[in-house]
Amino acid sequence: MSRRLTALASVHWRPAVLRPATARVALKPDPHSVPEPIAVLDLPARCAGWRRRASGAALVVGLCTAISELLLPYLDRTSAVTVYWAGVVYVALRMGQAAATLAVVLSILAFDLLIVEPRWSFAPLDPQYYLTFLVMLVVGVLIGRLVAQASLQTELAEARARRAQALSDLTGRLIAARSPEEFSSALTVAVQSTFGMPCALLLPDAQGRLQPPDRESLPAGQLPRAQDLFDADGPQAREPEGRAPLLLRLQGTRGPLGVLFLQPPAAGGVGTPEDSRLLEAMADQLALALERTLFEQRSASAALEAETERLRSTLLSSISHDFRTPLTTIIGAASSLLEQDHVLDAERRRLLLDGLLEEARRVHGSMSDLLDLTRMEEGQLRPLCEWCPADDLLQEVRDALGTRTAGHAFEVEAPGDAIVWCDPRLIVQAAVNLVDNALRHTPAGGRITLRLQARPAEWNLCVADSGPGLPQGQEQAVFKKFARARGDGHEGGIGLGLAICAAVARLHQGRVEAHNAGGAVFTMTLPQPVAQGAPAGDTD
Amino acid sequence: MASQAPPVQVLVVEDEAPIRRLLATTLQAEGYAVLEASSATEGEALASNRRVDLYLIDLGLPDRDGCELIRALRRWTARPILVLSARSQEQQKVDALDAGADDYLSKPFGVAELHARLRVALRHAARSALGGESVLRLGDVRVDLSSKSVTRGGEPVHLTATQWRLLEVLAQHAGRVVTARQLLREVWGPGHAEQGHYLRIYVRQLRQKLEAEPSRPVYLRTDTGIGYRLLADTPESTAPLRPAEVPAAPGP
Numbered sequence: 130m131s132r133r134l135t136a137l138a139s140v141h142w143r144p145a146v147l148r149p150a151t152a153r154v155a156l157k158p159d160p161h162s163v164p165e166p167i168a169v170l171d172l173p174a175r176c177a178g179w180r181r182r183a184s185g186a187a188l189v190v191g192l193c194t195a196i197s198e199l200l201l202p203y204l205d206r207t208s209a210v211t212v213y214w215a216g217v218v219y220v221a222l223r224m225g226q227a228a229a230t231l232a233v234v235l236s237i238l239a240f241d242l243l244i245v246e247p248r249w250s251f252a253p254l255d256p257q258y259y260l261t262f263l264v265m266l267v268v269g270v271l272i273g274r275l276v277a278q279a280s281l282q283t284e285l286a287e288a289r290a291r292r293a294q295a296l297s298d299l300t301g302r303l304i305a306a307r308s309p310e311e312f313s314s315a316l317t318v319a320v321q322s323t324f325g326m327p328c329a330l331l332l333p334d335a336q337g338r339l340q341p342p343d344r345e346s347l348p349a350g351q352l353p354r355a356q357d358l359f360d361a362d363g364p365q366a367r368e369p370e371g372r373a374p375l376l377l378r379l380q381g382t383r384g385p386l387g388v389l390f391l392q393p394p395a396a397g398g399v400g401t402p403e404d405s406r407l408l409e410a411m412a413d414q415l416a417l418a419l420e421r422t423l424f425e426q427r428s429a430s431a432a433l434e435a436e437t438e439r440l441r442s443t444l445l446s447s448i449s450h451d452f453r454t455p456l457t458t459i460i461g462a463a464s465s466l467l468e469q470d471h472v473l474d475a476e477r478r479r480l481l482l483d484g485l486l487e488e489a490r491r492v493h494g495s496m497s498d499l500l501d502l503t504r505m506e507e508g509q510l511r512p513l514c515e516w517c518p519a520d521d522l523l524q525e526v527r528d529a530l531g532t533r534t535a536g537h538a539f540e541v542e543a544p545g546d547a548i549v550w551c552d553p554r555l556i557v558q559a560a561v562n563l564v565d566n567a568l569r570h571t572p573a574g575g576r577i578t579l580r581l582q583a584r585p586a587e588w589n590l591c592v593a594d595s596g597p598g599l600p601q602g603q604e605q606a607v608f609k610k611f612a613r614a615r616g617d618g619h620e621g622g623i624g625l626g627l628a629i630c631a632a633v634a635r636l637h638q639g640r641v642e643a644h645n646a647g648g649a650v651f652t653m654t655l656p657q658p659v660a661q662g663a664p665a666g667d668t669d
Numbered sequence: 670m671a672s673q674a675p676p677v678q679v680l681v682v683e684d685e686a687p688i689r690r691l692l693a694t695t696l697q698a699e700g701y702a703v704l705e706a707s708s709a710t711e712g713e714a715l716a717s718n719r720r721v722d723l724y725l726i727d728l729g730l731p732d733r734d735g736c737e738l739i740r741a742l743r744r745w746t747a748r749p750i751l752v753l754s755a756r757s758q759e760q761q762k763v764d765a766l767d768a769g770a771d772d773y774l775s776k777p778f779g780v781a782e783l784h785a786r787l788r789v790a791l792r793h794a795a796r797s798a799l800g801g802e803s804v805l806r807l808g809d810v811r812v813d814l815s816s817k818s819v820t821r822g823g824e825p826v827h828l829t830a831t832q833w834r835l836l837e838v839l840a841q842h843a844g845r846v847v848t849a850r851q852l853l854r855e856v857w858g859p860g861h862a863e864q865g866h867y868l869r870i871y872v873r874q875l876r877q878k879l880e881a882e883p884s885r886p887v888y889l890r891t892d893t894g895i896g897y898r899l900l901a902d903t904p905e906s907t908a909p910l911r912p913a914e915v916p917a918a919p920g921p
Contacts, residue, residue, distance in 0.1 A: 493756075493777055500757060515866045518873040520884035525893050527885075545884075548870060554759065554894035 221276035229273025455488035512552035682712035749790035
């Protein structure tokens with residue numbers, strides 16, 4: 130992926146940093162930019178620190194003089210020079226080359242004035258001391274230079290490490306970020322901690338209008354400026370120079386992604402080329418991350434669309450199949466009865482009528498399932514719970530099943546005195562669906578058990594059959610809409626029975642699960658509140 | 670229906686022409702005279718200037734809510750009212766019953782069910798006109814409303830005051846559905862709300878006193894989502910009159 134960052138520089142950027150807007154960032158060094166080999170420190174602090182460093186050098190020289198004075202009875206006078214050199218090394222290390230040079234000059238003056246005879250005079254008795262002063266000067270300046278350079282290298286390495294750390298921190302945060310708010314906060318934290326200046330991420334809405342994350346972080350008048358930058362075309366997108374604050378356009382592979390707004394401190398700016406490059410690298414990382422999320426969002430919405438499309442086409446094919454088949458029988462039977470009445474004997478007529486009635490009921494059942502599930506899923510249906518005696522409930526299930534269980538060994542088990550908390554109408558419907566499902570998948574004569582178990586905090590309704598069980602790995606898929614896990618066709622109805630069970634369980638804040646145990650076992654588990662004084666003392 | 674008496678006149682208020690046609694056909698085949706109306710206004714107009722023995726009202730009327738029509742009719746007539754409503758519209762049915770309807774039929778319905786409901790409603794109306802029947806038979810259980818006594822195989826059955834009130838209300842509406850709200854109001858009075866969650870438990874206690882097999886009730890039935898009905902043996906036959914067994918969902 131080609132990535133491009135359009136950097137717009139303001140007055141605070143040094144000329145060396147002003148690169149063409151199309152320059153690639155962080156991939157290879159820019160030929161126009163010459164790195165400056167001086168210490169990377171902020172300008173105002175540098176100016177203010179001069180006096181401090183000069184006085185520091187003077188103090189060190191004073192200290193060296195005092196030590197030499199103390200050691201003078203035990204040392205040769207020329208050996209005192211080494212004490213001054215030690216001082217110069219210290220100054221070079223802590224305060225830089227210029228301070229070291231100052232320290233060398235001060236050392237020579239102090240040595241001449243106080244250590245070399247005659248005291249309190251700049252003219253030494255022995256002219257050979259002039260040579261000593263010269264050697265002191267040359268060696269001192271050399272030491273200062275070497276030490277200061279070594280120290281600068283360390284400092285630069287530290288600064289580089291700090292920048293690398295800041296960038297990797299930002300990258301880490303951006304990888305974890307998913308929403309524009311998270312991007313914005315990751316960036317703000319990184320920029321604030323590295324450069325100590327506020328920043329804001331401006332992202333476009335669906336119409337391409339930039340939206341600031343919160344208005345307080347953006348000074349008035351900056352939004353139109355950012356919008357102009359965002360809307361401008363590629364390479365020539367460049368702000369007139371000499372304007373602050375700073376705006377950076379985040380460039381993605383397919384156009385601008387947003388604008389980064391930075392508010393450098395009034396006196397200073399971003400500072401060195403390294404700093405500006407770091408800033409651009411950060412912006413680049415941000416652009417990458419933003420683009421990644423954009424692609425993710427697009428592919429997620431594409432997946433959702435595909436799923437919706439799949440549901441719609443399944444619904445259509447289910448409806449056309451599950452409604453057309455029975456309707457074909459109905460229309461055929463009715464027209465046959467109308468037009469062939471004279472050739473039909475009583476038995477055939479009866480057969481046609483039975484088929485007609487049964488198929489009409491099937492259409493009604495499919496339609497009711499579809500309507501019920503829709504009402505449950507759309508939240509139009511709220512459960513009306515009451516305390517229900519368990520055997521009562523199971524009897525209603527048996528009544529609703531009618532003669533359908535006649536071909537199987539159907540058993541109902543419930544503790545005689547259990548009462549459960551539920552909407553009886555919904556629970557009966559769900560139980561009937563579970564039993565119907567078992568009936569469909571259990572060969573004639575097979576065993577089907579409907580069992581209710583009550584525990585203190587929950588109760589469950591369990592339907593176990595002696596059929597072939599569920600296909601491996603399909604245990605939860607069967608509760609999806611239009612699922613026909615066990616590969617049945619017309620007999621399976623519209624494939625909503627188990628989805629309704631799942632919806633009923635959800636409405637009761639419960640759950641429904643399926644597993645295999647010598648056949649399929651469906652268990653609906655529902656919460657049971659603590660019974661509040663069920664009517665007692667009225668039994669007699 | 671006996672041919673010597675004038676035929677029972679049924680007013681069908683239903684906006685769907687095919688359903689109206691079906692109702693008219695099957696009712697006429699059973700010997701009823703049928704008046705047809707396609708809206709609440711038309712139905713009310715017919716009801717006010719014709720003799721009507723029974724009302725069959727669809728709840729989904731185009732011009733007015735079916736419940737409103739029922740309330741309007743109930744201001745001046747005590748004739749039985751049956752409502753027709755979609756299977757899933759439980760609340761609508763309960764509202765209609767509370768508004769004064771005698772019973773309901775879920776669409777789609779079987780003809781056997783329709784005629785059974787009509788017979789129960791007409792029998793009840795006739796009984797009320799004669800001053801009411803005070804003895805009901807539920808198998809070997811005998812309920813005497815006037816002497817407030819219940820016997821089972823000749824032996825007296827002891828009921829608590831609440832159980833008796835419950836049985837009494839159900840017996841007064843024998844054969845017809847009584848909504849939970851109606852039961853609560855008539856048994857416990859106005860402050861009945863907190864009993865609502867326990868109604869099924871009271872009904873179960875009553876079943877244990879009346880039914881041969883309480884977990885498989887024959888006489889005291891639950892209309893899931895609507896209410897309860899007491900199916901007493903009819904005087905002319907010992908078999909209880911039951912709603913035709915129509916499966917709620919399609920059979921395999």
